[in-house]
Amino acid sequence: MEHVIEVEVEQPACTTRHAWARVPDEPSPAERQALKARIAELLRARDAVLVAHYYVHPDLQDLAEATGGLVSDSLEMARFGRDHPARTLVVAGVRFMGETAKILSPDKTVLMPDLDATCSLDIGCPPDDFAAFRAEHPDRTVVVYANTSAAVKAQADWVVTSSCALDIVGALRDAGHRILWAPDKHLGGYIQRETGADMVLWRGSCVVHDEFKAFELEALRREYPEAKVLVHPESPAAVVAQADVVGSTSQILQAAANLPARVFIVATDSGLMHQLRQRHPDKLFLEAPTAGNGATCKSCAHCPWMAMNGLRGVLEVLETGLNEIHVAPELIPRARLPIERMLAFTAARKRGEPPGALVPGLGAV
Structure with a gap:
């Protein structure tokens, strides 16, 4: 590795x-x-x-x-x-x-x-600081999470989501790429453990997912031994290690539909509970515990x-017509390129096609 x-x-x-x-x-x-x-x-x-x-x-x-x-x-x-x-x-x-x-x-x-x-991931990765970080590692392929500003995306080779990051980083590893990753340290660490890729990690975190605690999760699992544990990979490694399924919001929704279980413990933002309970009124969904009064940031498992x-x-x-979003025109084509690269990769995978030339160095095999 x-x-x-x-x-x-x-x-x-x-x-x-x-x-x-x-x-x-x-x-x-x-x-x-x-x-x-x-x-x-x-x-x-x-x-x-x-x-x-x-x-x-x-x-x-x-x-x-x-x-x-x-x-x-x-x-x-x-x-x-x-x-x-x-x-x-x-x-x-x-x-x-x-x-x-x-x-x-x-x-x-x-x-x-x-x-x-x-x-918190966006504001914790300022574009100028990220540019300096990139300059320290000019030989690495830059992969950034979707939870970043347009100005950071414009500096990336690839933009990924939590649902496709493993596939894309795995393909880059197979092609000999060494990765510069930003901004979530937990998601980056999970990807590195799963793929074995050579990665430099920016040390950001989500104020919600960072507060899930392994000890409290273990206690809740003892209380509900039949429960399946669904964890978003922005969570700490000790929480991810207890998961039956690790995945994005859409992958958590899919797991809740497909797994033969009635009780689920869910470690992601509590906003997802609405969709889970609405789609499966016959199932019990429990919020994974956070640090409570000891939290460094009062998250209560919900993004403020x-x-x-x-x-x-x-x-x-x-x-x-207030609150219109504006992105500097010179940033748009540079930020769109790594997003479109990701969309092309995921579309090829969905069609069952190899990524081929989409990943430089991987070839058509």
Whole structure:
């Protein structure tokens, strides 16, 4: 197995206090119904479509599905928006998702309920610092996670999601590539362990997944010995080691449908529980425990920036056109290239074709 180099990188402090303070109040049942009706009306009038991440409020997930939009992960949201005929995309999620949608749909208007809704992985990987990190390792192929800014994606050779990272890094390893990875240290470590790739890791983490704790998970498993454990690979290695299935949000949803079990312990953002419980009302889904009062960041297994998205915010941007996402025009083609490379790779794999020339050095075998 090749070695992994872990590099400590000075990162800005990540506080969630401001984000939690910006979480909108829950509307009353009557206001909720009125908001949904008005938003649906404006989506039609503005030639707009709502795309929502699995981690946002159930109201937004339900509304996206009810109005012909989509609930999915970040790349599927962007790809859906690119292929949809609507001229305006309303992205309920965090800022890098809006940027990715704009990168793939530069001629469309992309709006977000709150432009301050961001991601600890994104803000923990500043573009200038990342450029300096790359300069220290000029011989490595740069692979970045989707949870990064457009300016970081523009510096990458490949963009990956948690559902395709293993396949892509494995193919790069087979072709003799040495990898520079950013920003999530847990996902990067998982990929390195599984593929044996030679990797240098940026030391970022997700404030939600980083708080899952192995000791508390072991205790919950003893309480529910029949439970299957589903873990997102942004979680610490000791939590991943206890998983029956390690995978992305969509892979966790698939496992819940396919595994012959009635009880599941789920280690990812609690926003996914809405889809899991909605799709499988006969099954019991338990949130994996976090560090509770001992947490370094009060996550409660839910992203505070995702929680900033609400019905009132969606209505406001549809009424006013505020909170439009802009990406510097010179960044768009550079950031789109590694995304399109990933999409071509995953499409080839889905068709059962070898990646061939998509991975330099791998050849057609």
